Structures are given as C-alpha cells and as structure tokens.
Amino acid sequence: MAVKRAKAAAxxxxxxxxxxxxxxxxxxxxxxxxxxxxxxxxxxxxDLQRAAGLTFFEYMVLxxxxxxxxxxxxxTELASILASSLSRLSHVARRLExxxxxxxxxxxxxxxxxNAVLTDEGYRRVEQTAPAHVEQVRHYVLxxxxxxxxxxxxxxxxxxxxxxxxxSV
Amino acid sequence: MAVKRAKAAAxxxxxxxxxxxxxxxxxxxxxxxxxxxxxxxxxxxxDLQRAAGLTFFEYMVLxxxxxxxxxxxxxTELASILASSLSRLSHVARRLExxxxxxxxxxxxxxxxxNAVLTDEGYRRVEQTAPAHVEQVRHYVLxxxxxxxxxxxxxxxxxxxxxxxxxSV
DNA sequence: AAAGATTGAAAGATCAATCTTG
DNA sequence: CAAGATTGATCTTTCAATCTTT
Numbered sequence: 001m002a003v004k005r006a007k008a009a010a011x012x013x014x015x016x017x018x019x020x021x022x023x024x025x026x027x028x029x030x031x032x033x034x035x036x037x038x039x040x041x042x043x044x045x046x047d048l049q050r051a052a053g054l055t056f057f058e059y060m061v062l063x064x065x066x067x068x069x070x071x072x073x074x075x076t077e078l079a080s081i082l083a084s085s086l087s088r089l090s091h092v093a094r095r096l097e098x099x100x101x102x103x104x105x106x107x108x109x110x111x112x113x114x115n116a117v118l119t120d121e122g123y124r125r126v127e128q129t130a131p132a133h134v135e136q137v138r139h140y141v142l143x144x145x146x147x148x149x150x151x152x153x154x155x156x157x158x159x160x161x162x163x164x165x166x167x168s169v
Numbered sequence: 170m171a172v173k174r175a176k177a178a179a180x181x182x183x184x185x186x187x188x189x190x191x192x193x194x195x196x197x198x199x200x201x202x203x204x205x206x207x208x209x210x211x212x213x214x215x216d217l218q219r220a221a222g223l224t225f226f227e228y229m230v231l232x233x234x235x236x237x238x239x240x241x242x243x244x245t246e247l248a249s250i251l252a253s254s255l256s257r258l259s260h261v262a263r264r265l266e267x268x269x270x271x272x273x274x275x276x277x278x279x280x281x282x283x284n285a286v287l288t289d290e291g292y293r294r295v296e297q298t299a300p301a302h303v304e305q306v307r308h309y310v311l312x313x314x315x316x317x318x319x320x321x322x323x324x325x326x327x328x329x330x331x332x333x334x335x336x337s338v
Numbered sequence: 339a340a341a342g343a344t345t346g347a348a349a350g351a352t353c354a355a356t357c358t359t360g
Numbered sequence: 361c362a363a364g365a366t367t368g369a370t371c372t373t374t375c376a377a378t379c380t381t382t
C-alpha cells in the first residue's frame with residue numbers, strides 16, 4: 001500500500017506535508033500559506049494574552065470599536081467585519097462586558113438591533129495595548145516584506161477571502 | 170480621546186479595522202492577511218468536518234503519516250512539522266486512536282520516543298478524503314492565483330513563518 | 339535533571355436550539 | 361415567520377503539572 005510508484009518516480013524528495021497531487025510549486029505555496037494561517041494567529045494570541053490578557057479576536061473587537069464614531073457598532077455588523085459567527089461574537093461580548101471593557105445596548109429606540117459600545121476603560125485598554133500589538137505585526141510580517149511583496153500579499157489575501165465568501169467565480 | 174488628528178489628517182476614510190498607525194498600504198496588506206488567517210482554517214475545518222468528520226488539523230496528521238515510509242512518524246517530529254504543541258498533538262492522537270485511525274507505539278526497542286502509525290483504516294480514510302480536500306484547496310486558493318502570485322505567496326509565507334519561529338533577523 | 343510524552347482542568351469555539359421583536 | 365441575538369451543550373485547545381526513561 002505504499003505510495004503509487006509509477007515508472008516516472010525517480011526520487012520523491014523526503015519533504016513531507018501536503019498532498020502529492022499538487023505540483024511542486026503548488027505544494028510549496030500551499031504549505032507556506034497553511035503554516036502561516038496556523039501559526040500567525042497563535043503567535044498573536046500568545047503575545048496579546050501575556051501583554052494585555054486579551055485574545056487576538058478580543059483585541060480586534062476593542063480596536064474596531066475604538067475607531068468608530070461613537071465607539072459603537074451593531075453586533076451583526078461587527079460580526080461581519082470580523083468574519084465571525086454571531087454566536088462567537090456574543091460569547092466574546094459577554095466576557096468583555098463582564099470585564100467592563102464593553103457595554104451592550106438594546107436597540108436605541110428605532111431598530112431591533114443591539115449595539116456594542118466601548119467603555120472608557122475599554123478605550124484605555126486599547127490605547128495601552130495597541131503600540132505593542134502594532135510592533136508585533138511589524139515584527140512578524142511587515143518588516144520582512146518588500147513593498148512589492150506587501151502589495152502582492154494584499155491582493156492575494158483579498159482574492160482568497162473573496163473566494164471563501166463565495167464571490168469567486 | 171478621538172483619533173490623534175494632526176494637521177495632515179484631511180479625511181480618514183470610514184474603512185475600519187486595523188490600527189491607524191500603519192500606512193494605508195500596510196493596513197490593507199495586514200487586513201487581507203489577518204482575514205485570510207482567520208477564515209481559511211475555519212472554511213477547511215467546516216468542509217472536512219462535513220465530508221469526513223475530521224478537522225483540518227486531524228486531516229493533516231493522517232495525510233502526513235500516509236506519506237511516510239512506514240506510515241510512521243515520531244510524536245515530536247510530527248508536532249514540529251505541524252507547528253503544534255506536543256500537548257495538542259497528544260490529545261488529537263488519542264482521539265484518532267479511539268477512532269481506530271492511528272495507533273501509537275512506544276519506543277520500538279531502542280529510544281524512548283513514541284511513534285504514531287497510520288492504520289489501514291486511517292489510510293483508507295485519507296484516500297477517501299484527499300481528493301475533495303485538494304479540490305477545496307484549489308477552489309479557495311490556487312485557482313484564483315497567477316503563477317507569479319503563487320510563487321510570491323510561497324516566499325512571503327515562508328518569510329513570515331521563519332520570523333515567527335525566530336529565524337528572523 | 340532533561341527530553342519525550344501524557345494528563346486534567348480551564349478557557350475558547352462551534353453547533354443546534356431558543357428567545358425576542360417587528 | 362424572519363432577522364437579530366443569546367444561550368447551553370459539546371468539542372477542542374491551551375496551560376500547567378506530572379510521569380517516564382535515560
């Protein structure tokens with residue numbers, strides 16, 4: 001049951017990982033991407049956890065709110081920007097609320113939606129955490145790339161997320 | 170406490186997400202990357218879960234073993250290739266073992282290491298699952314990229330993971 | 339004691355209901 | 361009933377010991 005060794009199999013390099021029905025270039029690219037997707041969030045989580053007791057996801061919630069006009073955003077909109085399920089966001093919002101970093105307000109009078117509002121304490125937390133976080137992003141990612149690579153990465157990432165969203169064909 | 174609006178701040182576009190102390194290009198690239206890292210594993214997990222009752226991580230374990238000479242790999246080596254903690258791998262191995270897809274063998278006689286071995290049933294499971302998985306990888310990622318982008322993605326991803334590993338400077 | 343590996347408890351994510359309001 | 365949101369149960373991951381063998 002070993003690998004189907006056809007006549008052409010001169011030497012399969014002992015480089016494992018990734019299915020073999022991809023070309024060598026495709027394998028390399030896929031391996032690089034999947035390892036990045038595996039490690040980067042883990043590294044950011046670890047660092048943010050130590051520095052501020054926040055996960056990357058929690059930090060993004062707070063940072064996002066801090067940039068809004070009234071430090072406010074509807075739950076559904078927030079979930080959509082963060083590419084998160086409403087369920088996940090709701091659990092996270094509860095935790096952040098218990099820590100006093102966020103407050104939730106039921107439909108302000110008009111609609112039936114819930115708004116998440118960043119508290120003053122939450123704002124302070126973002127201010128304290130942001131510089132170190134940006135440093136990490138630079139250190140892990142941005143500083144290592146040329147300007148051309150930066151641009152390439154942006155368009156590649158946008159293409160992939162569009163495809164996942166179904167805006168592909 | 171609003172955004173530090175220096176004299177140069179003509180109009181901050183209402184595009185949220187990501188710290189503002191990055192340049193516009195950096196923001197765009199970082200946003201694209203972080204969303205990809207957030208969504209891609211989730212999409213693969215979802216699809217593999219439905220198709221084969223496996224997480225992406227579990228699939229990678231099985232696929233990796235299926236490519237080894239004796240369908241065997243030491244736990245530590247496996248963890249290193251997968252960029253996983255030994256703890257995580259051990260939990261996953263236990264689950265896969267309970268499903269009969271993997272078997273663990275204590276040091277074959279010499280060393281003190283444990284080997285994970287893919288069972289016949291595990292091999293069948295990989296064979297059944299692999300084609301659909303590769304299709305997903307193509308659909309979400311590879312098909313959307315030009316040859317040049319593929320190459321760029323590989324070297325960008327390698328650079329980033331090297332930096333996370335500390336092989337940066 | 340150090341490397342290899344496992345374990346149990348706690349934290350987080352996902353899934354399938356459920357609740358609420360228009 | 362449908363959209364917006366929440367909840368509880370379950371599964372997975374992480375973290376901090378612990379165990380074993382050299």
